[in-house]
Every structure is written in C-alpha cells, then in structure tokens.
Amino acid sequence: MFTIDAHLDLSxxxxxxxxxxxxxxxxxxxxxxxxxxxxxxxxGTVCFPELRRGNIGLVVATQIARxxxxxxxxxxxxxxxxxxxxxQAQRAWYKEMERAGxxxxxxxxxxxxxxxxxxxxxxxxxxxxxYILSLEGADSIVDVEYLDTAYGYGLRAxxxxxxxxxxxANGTDATGKMSRNGLxxxxxxxxxxxxxxxxxxxxxxxxxxxxxxxxxxWASHNNCRALVNHNRQFSDDMIKALVxxxxxxxxxxxxxxxxxxxARGKSTPQHMNCNLDKLLDHVDHICxxxxxxxxxxxxxxxxxxxxxxxxxFDIETITDIDKIxxxxxxxxxxxxxxxxxxxxxxxxxxxxxxxxxx
Numbered sequence: 001m002f003t004i005d006a007h008l009d010l011s012x013x014x015x016x017x018x019x020x021x022x023x024x025x026x027x028x029x030x031x032x033x034x035x036x037x038x039x040x041x042x043x044g045t046v047c048f049p050e051l052r053r054g055n056i057g058l059v060v061a062t063q064i065a066r067x068x069x070x071x072x073x074x075x076x077x078x079x080x081x082x083x084x085x086x087x088q089a090q091r092a093w094y095k096e097m098e099r100a101g102x103x104x105x106x107x108x109x110x111x112x113x114x115x116x117x118x119x120x121x122x123x124x125x126x127x128x129x130x131y132i133l134s135l136e137g138a139d140s141i142v143d144v145e146y147l148d149t150a151y152g153y154g155l156r157a158x159x160x161x162x163x164x165x166x167x168x169a170n171g172t173d174a175t176g177k178m179s180r181n182g183l184x185x186x187x188x189x190x191x192x193x194x195x196x197x198x199x200x201x202x203x204x205x206x207x208x209x210x211x212x213x214x215x216x217x218w219a220s221h222n223n224c225r226a227l228v229n230h231n232r233q234f235s236d237d238m239i240k241a242l243v244x245x246x247x248x249x250x251x252x253x254x255x256x257x258x259x260x261x262x263a264r265g266k267s268t269p270q271h272m273n274c275n276l277d278k279l280l281d282h283v284d285h286i287c288x289x290x291x292x293x294x295x296x297x298x299x300x301x302x303x304x305x306x307x308x309x310x311x312x313f314d315i316e317t318i319t320d321i322d323k324i325x326x327x328x329x330x331x332x333x334x335x336x337x338x339x340x341x342x343x344x345x346x347x348x349x350x351x352x353x354x355x356x357x358x
Contacts, residue, residue, distance in 0.1 A: 001055065001322065001325050001338070001339070001342050001343070002055055002057055002119070002120075002342070002343050003054065003055055003056045003057070003298060003321055003322065003342045003343055004056070004057075004058045004059070004060075004297065004298065004342070004343045004346040004347070005051075005056050005058075005059045005060070005250075005298050005299065005300050005302075005318070005321070006059070006060040006218070006220045006221065006248075006250040006297055006298065006299035006346055007060055007062065007134075007136075007199075007220040007221035007250055007252070007299035007300065007301045007304070008046060008059045008060070008061055008062070008300065008301070008302065008303070008304075009061075009062050009064060009136070009301070009303065009304050009305070010046070010059070010061045010062070010094075010131070011061065011062065011063060011064075011090035011091070011093050011094060012062065012064055012090065012304075012305075013044070013046065013303055014090075014093050015086075015089055015090055015093055016038075017038055017044075017303075019044060019047075021046070021047045021048050021097075021102075022047070022048055022049075022097075022100070022102060023047060023049075024047065024049055025044060025045065025046075025047050025049070025050055025317050028044050028047055029042045029043065029044060032044070038305075039305055039306050039307070039309075039310075040303065040305070040306045040307025040308070040309060040310070041307070042307075043307030043308040043309050044303050044307050044308075045302045045303055045307060045308060045311060045315060045316070045317045045318050046302050046303040046317070046318045047317075048102050048103075048129060050317040050318050050319045051129050051318060051319075052126070052127060052129065053317075053319045054317075054318055054319035054320070054321055054322050055322065056129070056318065056319075056321065057115075057116075057119040057127065057129060057130060058106065058115065058116075058119070058129070058130040058131070058132070058343075058346075059129060059130070059131050059132070060131070060132045060134050060157065060220055060299070061094065061103075061131040061132065061133060061134065062133075062134050062135065062136045063087040063090045063091060063133065063134070063135050063136070063140070063155075064087070064090075064135070064136040064137060064162070065077055065082075065083035065084070065086035065087050065090075065137075065139065065140045066083065066137055066139050066162055066163070066164075066166075067079065067080050067082075067083050067139035067140070067166070067167055068164075069165070072164060072165065074163060074164050076139070077139075077140075080139060080140060080141070080142045080167060081142055083139050083140035084140045084141070084142050084146065086140065087135070087140045091133075091153060094131065094133070101126075101128060102128060102129065103128055103129045103130070103131050104118075104128040104129070104130050104131070105130075105131055105132075105133065105154050106130045106131065106132050107132070107133075107154045107156060108354050108357055109350075109351065109354040109355060109357070112130075112347075112350055112351070112354065115130040116347075132156050132157065132350075133153075133154045133155050133156060133157075134155070134156065134157035134158070134159070134195075134197060134220065135150070135155055135157070135158045135159065136159050136162055136197075136199075136200070137159060137160070137161060137162030137166060137171070137200070138158055138159070138160045138161070138166065138167065138168045138169070138185055139162075139166050139167045139168070141158075141167075141168070141185065143181075144181070144184050144185050144187075144188040145188075147185070147188045147189065147192060147194065148192070151192045151194060155194065156194060156195060157194060157195035157196075157197050157218070157220070158185075158189055158194055158195070158196065158197060159196075159197035159198070159199050159200055159201070159220070160178070160182060160185060160186070160196075160201065160205070160209065161174075161200045161201050161202065161205060162200050163200070167179075167181065168181055168182040168185045169182045169185075169201060169202075169205040169209070170201075170202045170204065170205050171200040171201060171202055171205075172200050172202065172231060172232045173202075173231065173232075174202050175202050175203070175204055176202065176204050176205070177204045177205060177208045178205050178208050178209065178212075182205070183212055186209060186212050186213040187212075189213065189215060190213055190214055190215040193215060193216070193353070193354075193357055194215070195215070195216050195217070195218055195353060196209060196213050196215060196216070196217045196218075197217075197218060197219065197220050198210075198217055198218070198219045198222075198242065198247070199219045199220050199221055199222050199250075199299075200232070202231065203231065203235075203238075206238060207241075210241055210245065216349070216352070216353040217242065217245045217247045218247050218248050218249070218250075218349060219234070219242060219247060219248075219249040219250065219299075220250045220299045221250045221251075221252035221299035221300070221301040221304075222234050222249050222250065222252060222299070223251060223252055223257045223258065223279075223282040224236075224239070224282045224285045224286065225238075226285060227260070227281055227282055227285060228256070228257055228258065228259065228260050228262075229260065230256075230257075232257065233257065234249070236289055239286055239289050239290075240289060242295065243289065243290045243295050246295075246349070246352075247295060247349075248294075248295055248296065248297050248345045248346060248349045249286055249295060249296050249297070249299075250296075250297050250298055250299015250300075251279055251280075251282055251283050251286075251296060251297070251298055251299060251300075252299055252300065252301045253279060253300045253301060253302055253311055253312055253315065254301055254304065254306060254310060254311070255267070255269050255272065255274045255306075255310045255311060255312065256310065258274050258278050258279050258282065258312065259272045259273070259274045259278055262274075264310075268309070268313075269308075269309075269310070269311065269312055269313035270313050274312055274313060275312045275313050275314045276312045276314050276315070276320075276323055276324060276327055277327055278312070279312060280324070280327055280328065280331065283296050283328075283341060284331065293333065293337040293340045293341060293345075294340060294345055294348075295345065296340075296341055296345065297340075297341055297342075297343075297345045297346045298321060298324070298341070298342065300318065300321060302315070302318050324338075324341070324342065325338045325342060328341060
C-alpha cells in the first residue's frame with residue numbers, strides 16, 4: 001500500500017552519520033562495521049532503495065540543529081548562527097539528492113498532486129521519493145524573519161522545540177511556557193501558513209501554542225502517555241485537543257516510546273516484546289479517543305539517532321512498515337481505515353492546509 005512517513009531525519013543521517021542513502025542498507029551497514037561514534041552504527045534501517053521497495057513514496061524530511069546554552073549538557077551548536085549554517089548544509093544535501101534524481105520536493109497542492117500521479121504511474125521504475133521539508137526544533141531560526149527565507153526554499157512545517165530548553169520553546173524533559181520570541185515565531189508561522197508540529201513541545205508550551213496559533217497543526221511523530229508514561233508522549237487531553245484541531249498524529253517507532261520500562265542501552269526489542277503490534281496499541285488508543293481513524297498516521301522516526309537495536313523487532317528495514325496493513329486488518333480495521341492510517345489522513349491534512357495557498 002502507498003505509504004506516507006511523516007518524520008525521517010534523512011539529512012541528519014547523511015551529514016552527521018555520514019550515510020550515503022543511495023546505497024543499499026547492506027552496504028551502509030557494512031561501511032559502519034566496528035564504528036561506535038554514533039548510536040545504531042551498523043544497524044540502520046533507512047535508505048532510498050528500501051523506501052522505494054516499501055512503496056513509501058512521500059516523506060516529511062527534516063532539518064535539525066540544536067542551540068545549547070553554556071549550562072545545557074545536550075549536544076548542539078554554541079550559537080544560533082552555527083545552527084542555521086548546519087541546517088543549510090542539510091538543505092544543500094537535499095538539493096544534491098534532487099539533482100541526482102533520488103528525491104523531489106513537494107511544497108504545495110500542485111506539486112503534491114503531480115507527485116502522487118507520478119508515483120502511481122507504472123512507467124516509472126526507479127521513482128523519485130517525494131519530500132516535504134520540516135524543521136525539528138526552531139533553534140536555528142536566528143530571528144523570526146529568517147522564516148521568510150526558509151519558506152522561500154520550501155520549509156513547510158516547524159516544530160518549535162526538540163529536547164530540553166530551546167530558544168523559542170521548551171521541549172522534551174523541560175518545562176515552562178514559550179518566550180515572547182516563541183509567540184512571535186508562532187505568529188510568523190501562521191502568516192506564512194507553515195504547519196505547527198506539536199511534537200516535542202513540553203506540556204506548558206503545548207497548551208500555550210494551541211492557544212496562540214490558529215493555523216494548521218499536526219504531530220509528526222508522537223505516541224501515547226497512557227501507554228508509556230513520559231512527558232515526551234501525549235496525554236489523553238492533549239490528544240483530544242489535537243483531534244479538535246483536525247490534527248494528525250504520526251505513530252513513532254522508537255522502542256522506548258512504544259513499550260513501558262525501557263532501559264536505554266540495556267533493553268532489547270526482543271526481550272521487551274516490542275514489535276509493530278505494540279505500536280498499533282498506540283494507534284488504536286488514538287482512534288478510540290477520536291472515535292474514528294481520521295487522526296493517526298505513520299511518523300516512524302526510524303534512524304532518528306537509533307537503529308534496529310531500538311526499533312520494533314519486526315523492523316529489519318523501513319520497508320517492513322508494509323506489515324502494518326495486515327496487522328490492522330487482524331484488529332478488524334476496514335480497508336478504508338487502513339488507507340487512512342497509511343496515507344489518507346496525511347493527504348487530507350495537506351490538501352486542506354495547502355488549499356489556502358492554491
């Protein structure tokens with residue numbers, strides 16, 4: 001089934017993990033044998049051939065670069081300007097992959113519909129993967145006017161926060177409301193019709209953002225706090241609020257977000273019985289809250305600074321996302337419901353969001 005994955009850190013893998021995503025997954029893993037500088041070395045799951053093999057024809061692909069203050073122990077850049085420069089290197093990689101015929105940027109309703117027609121045309125064999133550009137964490141936006149430049153080169157979604165305290169909003173494992181600059185960021189995003197990605201916002205910032213942003217909202221990769229109790233996850237009230245805003249939430253495949261009591265660096269997917277069926281418990285939970293299947297999709301985050309060692313054990317490569325339809329069918333989801341999860345909800349969301357610019 002045609003599939004949309006709403007969160008992949010492709011440029012991070014290329015520019016920081018030094019992976020040539022044009023290669024086969026075997027070649028990428030072989031190149032990394034014995035390397036220990038990054039998590040998940042030799043255990044990657046994502047490359048262009050595997051995306052094509054899994055019929056994952058459209059992805060939301062990120063830029064990401066965190067600013068860290070002197071007292072912030074997280075990894076990141078020491079100035080917003082450095083972070084901006086890093087995102088521009090990532091953008092340059094996307095453009096090179098376009099020139100190489102691997103990917104094609106989708107920025108509006110016309111390019112979306114054209115890409116869908118192209119992908120479904122059986123005359124094309126080695127198809128270009130469509131990508132929508134998103135920014136995970138807004139620290140690299142030196143000031144809000146930089147959003148004009150970013151929108152001009154195709155940025156269409158922004159998550160104001162990532163992990164820890166940010167320049168515009170606090171994220172996972174942090175607390176506190178958005179700053180004046182954060183509210184100015186939301187206003188500028190609304191003016192430009194940039195999608196707000198609610199993923200990673202801490203609770204304080206989440207509720208403040210929904211109160212102050214009146215544009216289109218999604219959550220590219222997020223699971224349920226009721227099943228795994230952590231501030232990174234959405235509470236039932238947060239899910240209800242997103243449903244009321246006609247949002248779609250992408251189910252994330254990071255093992256610690258799927259099953260409770262995961263010990264980083266110690267637990268294994270097999271030992272914790274973490275598989276795609278457990279992920280679908282989160283999908284089902286969102287559907288039960290919404291009362292329908294219209295607000296959940298796939299936002300895998302595969303190879304998002306982890307690999308097979310922290311993914312569902314039935315994921316060998318990203319192609320295995322294609323196991324989800326049969327698993328949903330076993331749960332008595334209808335064919336239409338399954339289409340909603342695999343691609344329909346993201347398409348409906350994008351068509352509505354971009355209709356404003358048509």
